[in-house]
Amino acid sequence: MSESKKISLPISGSTSVEANDSPENSEQGGDILSEIAKINSDNPVVLYMKGTPDQPMCGFSAAASAVLSSYGKPYTAVNVLADPEIRQGIKVYGNWPTIPQLYVGGELMGGSDIVRQMHESGELLEVIERALAKVD
Amino acid sequence: MMEPEEIVSKIQAAIADAQVRVVDMTGTRDHFDAIVISPSFEGLLTIKRHRMVYAALVEEMKGPIHALALQTLTPEEWEAQQ
Numbered sequence: 001m002s003e004s005k006k007i008s009l010p011i012s013g014s015t016s017v018e019a020n021d022s023p024e025n026s027e028q029g030g031d032i033l034s035e036i037a038k039i040n041s042d043n044p045v046v047l048y049m050k051g052t053p054d055q056p057m058c059g060f061s062a063a064a065s066a067v068l069s070s071y072g073k074p075y076t077a078v079n080v081l082a083d084p085e086i087r088q089g090i091k092v093y094g095n096w097p098t099i100p101q102l103y104v105g106g107e108l109m110g111g112s113d114i115v116r117q118m119h120e121s122g123e124l125l126e127v128i129e130r131a132l133a134k135v136d
Numbered sequence: 137m138m139e140p141e142e143i144v145s146k147i148q149a150a151i152a153d154a155q156v157r158v159v160d161m162t163g164t165r166d167h168f169d170a171i172v173i174s175p176s177f178e179g180l181l182t183i184k185r186h187r188m189v190y191a192a193l194v195e196e197m198k199g200p201i202h203a204l205a206l207q208t209l210t211p212e213e214w215e216a217q218q
Contacts, residue, residue: 097197110183
């Protein structure tokens with residue numbers, strides 16, 4: 001059985017307000033990027049996906065989460081559909097245009113194509129086990 | 137919405153000696169599957185190769201293209217697959 005921890009994140013809104021706060025994305029961008037950085041450093045394996053592992057909302061996200069779940073190791077799934085700031089922020093954070101995105105040990109691995117290729121070569125399980133070992 | 141040929145041109149303009157095949161996966165001209173073969177991928181991690189392709193389509197990825205599945209291979213890797 002696989003375990004995945006579902007993170008619930010604030011739905012919207014910056015967590016800090018500055019005097020010259022502008023409504024443009026670049027001001028809010030800073031906070032969401034820090035939030036994402038924190039998620040990625042607090043959790044060794046993070047899949048940003050559409051929907052959840054139990055209810056994926058897109059075929060690519062379904063495939064990526066299925067691969068991760070098949071390993072039976074804990075991972076963190078972030079549902080970007082539940083948080084528009086994360087959905088946009090994660091694309092800026094890693095300069096990667098699509099969802100799903102897999103981060104292991106704080107590093108972007110890639111999207112569903114790469115997850116599948118790394119899975120087939122055995123590389124993905126290795127990388128995940130190494131990252132989980134560092135946590136202990 | 138885009139035509140596969142436009143995507144092919146953009147990728148070829150950005151990546152040296154690229155052979156590109158793009159297929160519309162859903163008929164809605166926004167979900168594509170691309171195979172890109174180029175010697176310039178040699179020695180690069182897959183994620184780096186994918187970034188090169190996405191870099192050729194920065195604006196398109198923000199709108200017209202919703203999904204772009206990628207296979208990125210050197211000519212030798214392509215041969216080995218046949």
